[in-house]
Amino acid sequence: MSDAAERDGQQAEQISDDERLKRRRKRRISAHRSAERVLARPGFLGTLRERLAVLEGAQDLYDLDEPVDIYGNGIVEFLEEKTARLLGKEAAAFFPTGTMAQQVALRCWAGRTGNPAVALHALAHPEVHERNAFSQVSGLRPVRITSEPRLPSADEVRDFDEPFGALMLELPLRDAGFVLPSWEELTEVVEAAHERDAVVHFDGARLLESTVHFGRPLDEIASLADSVYVSFYKSLDGYGGAAIAGPKTLIDEAKAWRHRYGGQICQQFPTALSALAGLERELPRLPEYVRHARVVAEALREGFAAAGVPWMRVHPEVPHTNEFQVWLPYDADVLSEAAIRHGEETKTLLFALPWDASGPGLAFTEVYVRAAGLEWTADDVKAAVTEFVSRLTDVASEAEAVGK
Numbered sequence: 001m002s003d004a005a006e007r008d009g010q011q012a013e014q015i016s017d018d019e020r021l022k023r024r025r026k027r028r029i030s031a032h033r034s035a036e037r038v039l040a041r042p043g044f045l046g047t048l049r050e051r052l053a054v055l056e057g058a059q060d061l062y063d064l065d066e067p068v069d070i071y072g073n074g075i076v077e078f079l080e081e082k083t084a085r086l087l088g089k090e091a092a093a094f095f096p097t098g099t100m101a102q103q104v105a106l107r108c109w110a111g112r113t114g115n116p117a118v119a120l121h122a123l124a125h126p127e128v129h130e131r132n133a134f135s136q137v138s139g140l141r142p143v144r145i146t147s148e149p150r151l152p153s154a155d156e157v158r159d160f161d162e163p164f165g166a167l168m169l170e171l172p173l174r175d176a177g178f179v180l181p182s183w184e185e186l187t188e189v190v191e192a193a194h195e196r197d198a199v200v201h202f203d204g205a206r207l208l209e210s211t212v213h214f215g216r217p218l219d220e221i222a223s224l225a226d227s228v229y230v231s232f233y234k235s236l237d238g239y240g241g242a243a244i245a246g247p248k249t250l251i252d253e254a255k256a257w258r259h260r261y262g263g264q265i266c267q268q269f270p271t272a273l274s275a276l277a278g279l280e281r282e283l284p285r286l287p288e289y290v291r292h293a294r295v296v297a298e299a300l301r302e303g304f305a306a307a308g309v310p311w312m313r314v315h316p317e318v319p320h321t322n323e324f325q326v327w328l329p330y331d332a333d334v335l336s337e338a339a340i341r342h343g344e345e346t347k348t349l350l351f352a353l354p355w356d357a358s359g360p361g362l363a364f365t366e367v368y369v370r371a372a373g374l375e376w377t378a379d380d381v382k383a384a385v386t387e388f389v390s391r392l393t394d395v396a397s398e399a400e401a402v403g404k
Helices: 003-013 017-034 048-055 075-087 098-113 125-129 133-138 154-159 183-195 218-222 248-260 269-281 283-306 332-346 371-375 378-403
Strands: 091-095 117-121 141-146 166-170 199-204 227-231 242-246 313-315 323-328 355-357 363-368
Touching: 017 332, 048 269, 075 091, 075 218, 075 227, 075 242, 075 269, 091 098, 091 248, 098 125, 098 133, 098 166, 098 199, 098 227, 098 242, 098 248, 117 125, 125 141, 133 141, 141 154, 154 183, 166 183, 183 199, 242 248, 269 283, 283 313, 283 323, 283 363, 283 371, 283 378, 332 355, 332 363, 332 378
Parallel strands: 117 141, 117 166, 166 199, 199 227
Antiparallel strands: 091 242, 227 242, 313 323, 323 363, 355 363
């Protein structure tokens, strides 16, 4: 059965939206795995065999003849100490998830400040993606300091109309387009929070990607905050895991709460080893990824203009990290189908992630640039845009015909 016949058959079935999205996701992942050229190969789209390969050469990362970790000692403590040094903090604690890590950090701060209110952005990860865990699980009270598609300003922090014990800053703010403030803006925001006797916590899930934009090393960036969370899989491609770093007294209490939250897991050496691999192999390359993301972004703009697409936007215009958004004036379903067909038919997958609707006839997707993307020249990107737009034109025409 041809792809076209299969698609017609699916339409005839009148499948549910959930089933349609599941089938689309399966096709998208299949197109990604079979593609010869992609801009990134994130671990969450890999196979088990590919993910196990992350641990090849593990003997160079840690003495494999050391005893296995038990409830957070051994290699886990080694990773914690390495993370604390990287961020210039007294101590660090490893957690199985960032959701758990940030709840623990902020409830520990609430105990010290006496105020459970956490000021954050309306698009912050805990507000959008964590099922109200701050309030439902940890007794915290999120208060939204702004909903503008940028980080809060110093004036907004200074003039906020109710007290808060902690200011949480997501750096970069993913759902606003992986955006970062300037260094001057960031320092002013931190000062404004401290003027109010609030502590500052960085949600640094992707903080490791920010050094090029800020023009400063990680420890100097982290020094602005009272505590910092980092992920070991978002930028570093580990199996999972996170850490919070800060004063030793805070981290000691955080480890007690880690146990209470169920995060003191018997053995975590595979995840810890994958984190060490990311710190050794991926961390030094992140600045190169960021710089090349800017090449890719400019080539996308030029490619769509040359292809005659009436409007498109790369956001931010100059990416702040190695991740950014692409906006196009088409229905999300049309863009999704065009992107998948492009990968299936050419073995080059320009847009590997889902497209999300943001209004009638308008959608966006996220673009990651990692090691695989370094092989792409600006001309390669423009050629891929031409191929994608050809499929986009076909799919849009098909959708218009069905709608008549």
